Amino acid sequence: MALSFENRIKYIVRYMYDIDNNGVLDQNDFDCLAVKNTIIECKGDFPKAAFENNQLIMRNLWNEIAELADFDKNGEVDVDEFKNAVITHCVGKPFADFPNAFKAFIENQFKSVDVDGDGLVGLNEYRQDVITRAAFSDIAVIDNAWNKLLSDTDRAAGGITLPRYQELFSNFIANKDESHPSCYLFGPLMKL
Structure with missing residues (x-):
């Protein structure tokens, strides 16, 4: 059950996007992600230009996600709305065919895991992320x-x-196969 498609979608919403832990995605989560990403990328430093760049990226990302997934137009995206957006726009498609919002988030996530900036996530970085x-x-x-x-x-x-x-x-978000290696991208998952 922990590797099921449904659980992986819940995992993405809860641990990757819902930074303020209120159970839904909203503008505040992406404002918080701009701060978080700046601190991670700059190894604790907080240069204004880097933050403004991350802020722009995250605001655009929220606007795109809201456009793709906020079906009831209430300014929030819940797990079911996010899952329906993934099913509509990602399932069965390669990364290149994902909406820009999803691609941007994935690339930013890689940068935050690749702590040493060498273009490779190694075991130590994986452990730190997990x-x-x-x-x-x-x-x-x-x-x-x-x-x-x-x-x-x-x-x-x-x-x-x-x-x-x-x-x-x-594959983690768009492949329903529970035996695919991508199910371990974020470590061993627990059932949510």
Whole structure:
């Protein structure tokens, strides 16, 4: 059940977008994401230009997501609306055919995980990302998820490149197959 399509969509809404934890997506979440992304990208520093750039990106992202998913036009996107938008605009499609809002979020997420900025998400960065969303009493659980996620090409490269991350993330939200390696992109999932 933890790897089901429904649970993965709930996971994205709860842990990736709903920054203020109020159960729905709204403008405030994306304002908070601009602050968060600036701090992460700038390793604790907060340059005004970087923040303004992230703020613009996140406001545009919210506007696009609201256009795609706020079906009742109440200024909020709940889990069901988000799921319906994913089904309509993403399921069965490759990353290149996703709406710009989804592509922008995926690329920004990669930048926040690739802490050292080398263009590759390695095991240590994966571990750091995974523990921000759940508690684990044994690192082996995280490392097992990493090993299920990686392909032979990923192993040879020493981690996950941006194009591979885009592929994995798009499969995480758009592929209903519960056995796909992309199900482990964010670590071992719990049922929500």
